[in-house]
Amino acid sequence: KVILDYIDLGGGLGIFYKDSKKDCIKEYASTLLNVLKRRIDELELGEPKLVFEPGRYLVADSSILLTRVNYVKKIFGRRWALVDAGMNDFMRPAFYGAYHEIVAANKASQPRSKRYDVGGPICESSDVFRREVELPEISQGDLLAILDVGAYGISMSNQYNMRPRPPMVLLDGLKVGIIRKGEKYEDLVSNDRIPDWIDP
Structure with a gap:
């Protein structure tokens, strides 16, 4: 037994x-x-x-990825909102096609009247967060929020294409605090070394 x-x-x-x-x-x-x-x-x-x-x-719904629209354009008849966040910041959609809701953070009360493909600035065809996203009319400078990124968001982020990772900000009501500082270019190369046997 x-x-x-x-x-x-x-x-x-x-x-x-x-x-x-x-x-x-x-x-x-x-x-x-x-x-x-x-x-x-x-x-x-x-x-x-x-x-x-x-x-x-x-943890999934504890975090959002806030990203700014760099520009809007049409490519082969499709309307694109191209943002400053890239697949290195949030890998799940590029890695295995994970679905995440995307909303216009600064136009949340406006009707979703148009459809956009939302992509990043990295030179990879997989640098796409979602296609056919229903959003209000989007303009350069608008803020988009990619929702539910708390699971495998920061843990899968990386510095691909020499892109510094963004800061993490904690909100509690009206209280705001940075809990992980954003990276700078110097952080990307801080661990690199040139052997002393290589002539400068």
């Missing part, structure tokens, strides 16, 4: 990126607990503690 102290359910509890207001955690927990309790009783495994790592569910 085996008595378990713990059952580790692992991770993988995500969020609804296309409907951030939807939350089925209670339904999920109820279904899971009913199934587990029945099987634990059938197998006489005792009263193990359940352990799991909720991952994205805890």
Whole structure:
């Protein structure tokens, strides 16, 4: 007879990126607990503690990536909003086509009357955050917010194309604080060294 102290359910509890207001955690927990309790009783495994790592569910909606529109143009009939953030700042869309809502932060109350492809400044065809995004009419200088980037956002960011990473800012009501400073060019090369056997 085996008595378990713990059952580790692992991770993988995500969020609804296309409907951030939807939350089925209670339904999920109820279904899971009913199934587990029945099987634990059938197998006489005792009263193990359940352990799991909720991952994205805890942190995904804690962060946004705020980016400014550098310019708007049409390419082969498609309307593009090209922003100053790039795939190095947020890899998920370029890496595996992850979906993230994008809103016009400074025009949030205006109707979404046009569709834009939203891309970055990096010389890669995959430097695209999303296509066919419904937004108000966008102009140079507008601010776009890419939502739910708290999971795998900063941890997957990098300095590709010699691009310094942006700062991280914490908001709590009206309180604002920088919790990770933005990088400068000097930070990109601070670890580089020239061996003394190379002639200058």
